[in-house]
Amino acid sequence: MRVVVPFGADRPKTRLEPVLDAAERGAFARAMLRDVLSALDAADPLDREPTVLADAPVDIGARVTVDDRPLTDAVGAALPAAPDDDPVAVVMADLPLVTADALEGLFASAGDVALAPGRGGGTNALVARDPDVRVDYHGASIRDHRRLARAAGLDWSEVDSYRLATDVDEPADLAEVLLHAPPESASRAWLDAAGFELALTGGRTGVTRE
Amino acid sequence: MRVVVPFGADRPKTRLEPVLDAAERGAFARAMLRDVLSALDAADPLDREPTVLADAPVDIGARVTVDDRPLTDAVGAALPAAPDDDPVAVVMADLPLVTADALEGLFASAGDVALAPGRGGGTNALVARDPDVRVDYHGASIRDHRRLARAAGLDWSEVDSYRLATDVDEPADLAEVLLHAPPESASRAWLDAAGFELALTGGRTGVTRE
Numbered sequence: 001m002r003v004v005v006p007f008g009a010d011r012p013k014t015r016l017e018p019v020l021d022a023a024e025r026g027a028f029a030r031a032m033l034r035d036v037l038s039a040l041d042a043a044d045p046l047d048r049e050p051t052v053l054a055d056a057p058v059d060i061g062a063r064v065t066v067d068d069r070p071l072t073d074a075v076g077a078a079l080p081a082a083p084d085d086d087p088v089a090v091v092m093a094d095l096p097l098v099t100a101d102a103l104e105g106l107f108a109s110a111g112d113v114a115l116a117p118g119r120g121g122g123t124n125a126l127v128a129r130d131p132d133v134r135v136d137y138h139g140a141s142i143r144d145h146r147r148l149a150r151a152a153g154l155d156w157s158e159v160d161s162y163r164l165a166t167d168v169d170e171p172a173d174l175a176e177v178l179l180h181a182p183p184e185s186a187s188r189a190w191l192d193a194a195g196f197e198l199a200l201t202g203g204r205t206g207v208t209r210e
Numbered sequence: 211m212r213v214v215v216p217f218g219a220d221r222p223k224t225r226l227e228p229v230l231d232a233a234e235r236g237a238f239a240r241a242m243l244r245d246v247l248s249a250l251d252a253a254d255p256l257d258r259e260p261t262v263l264a265d266a267p268v269d270i271g272a273r274v275t276v277d278d279r280p281l282t283d284a285v286g287a288a289l290p291a292a293p294d295d296d297p298v299a300v301v302m303a304d305l306p307l308v309t310a311d312a313l314e315g316l317f318a319s320a321g322d323v324a325l326a327p328g329r330g331g332g333t334n335a336l337v338a339r340d341p342d343v344r345v346d347y348h349g350a351s352i353r354d355h356r357r358l359a360r361a362a363g364l365d366w367s368e369v370d371s372y373r374l375a376t377d378v379d380e381p382a383d384l385a386e387v388l389l390h391a392p393p394e395s396a397s398r399a400w401l402d403a404a405g406f407e408l409a410l411t412g413g414r415t416g417v418t419r420e
Contacts, residue, residue: 015413099370101370102370105370117372117389117390119329119376119386119414120382120385120386120413120414120415120416121385121389121408121410121414121415122414139410139415140389140408140410140415142389142390143389143408160309160311160312160315160371160372160373161370161371161372162327162370162371162372162374162375163370164372165372165375166329169413169414170413170414172330175330175331176329176330179327179331179350179352179353180327180352198331198350198353200331200349200350203225203330203379203380204329204330204331204332204379204380205330205331205349205350206330
């Protein structure tokens with residue numbers, strides 16, 4: 001199995017602008033990417049050196065392919081093209097809660113295509129085992145990916161994981177990192193150093209910054 | 211194993227006020243409760259007729275215990291009190307994405323206490339297998355439940371399930387129902403009948419109402 005980790009290096013995490021400046025968004029996005037790569041490295045079996053698929057060069061100590069096309073096109077080009085091609089796992093770079101266990105659940109999933117939904121209609125990870133798998137990351141992609149699998153006559157499964165479902169796009173998502181990231185998490189360490197703390201405000205837990 | 215489903219019947223789902231009036235919030239909360247009870251009924255093994263633990267009377271076609279104390283006290287009184295007591299699962303009533311599979315993962319979890327986190331620091335389900343398990347549903351309860359387990363010297367585990375993690379409290383959460391509820395879902399049918407549809411708005415998918 002090949003593993004591809006798409007990473008927006010050009011203008012990372014713009015929806016975190018209310019709480020992080022541009023340099024901080026870049027540093028935090030790289031911390032999340034490091035956490036995903038660490039979890040991939042810890043997942044068993046280990047024959048899956050990942051490729052970071054970035055829209056601009058990034059220095060992260062991993063194999064990087066730069067492809068500045070839209071995500072749908074760049075990921076589409078990385079999927080299996082022929083029946084004998086290795087399966088391909090696509091794991092987003094903004095999943096700082098992810099663990100080796102959660103990834104192993106993804107890799108062990110059934111179907112020509114396995115989909116791990118993200119909050120708000122996204123598709124945070126998938127495994128493509130058939131050359132007819134197609135991706136479309138516009139809009140509510142999980143719905144499109146089901147539709148595309150159905151249209152191609154493929155078997156598909158869904159992976160039920162909160163750790164895979166929790167991508168970090170908006171300020172409220174930072175609370176999830178403080179609550180659930182593994183102890184060794186670079187993302188959590190970065191937020192701690194930047195002065196973020198949990199804020200208990202009646203409803204769901206948010207964050208404050210010192 | 212006993213199963214307890216806490217249900218706020220008195221003033222259900224107040225944070226949905228921007229999109230649902232009081233009668234609608236009550237009807238939708240009951241639809242979600244029915245979905246949770248249906249998933250419990252479908253989960254194997256079937257020796258777990260649940261008790262709805264409500265803060266006011268509710269007619270739902272299930273065994274109901276009314277306890278109008280705060281949630282922490284009402285659930286605390288339902289937990290195992292002696293070493294020989296059956297384990298107790300506590301499953302919240304606002305989890306319309308839940309399936310029998312997700313519940314079986316909860317029931318099969320390890321530890322004196324197993325915790326299924328909810329988005330924003332909540333604890334959406336747990337299994338208590340020891341009389342020293344305590345609950346505290348104020349604030350970021352998942353953090354408190356870890357702390358209480360540690361303080362009592364208990365082994366605990368966490369259950370990684372998006373379906374268990376997705377409680378419905380706020381309007382944006384309704385999109386998750388439309389995207390992910392099982393086909394037979396009463397909650398989804400209710401939202402469909404009330405005119406809710408997915409709204410694709412750049413970031414995460416939300417809802418609109420006709």
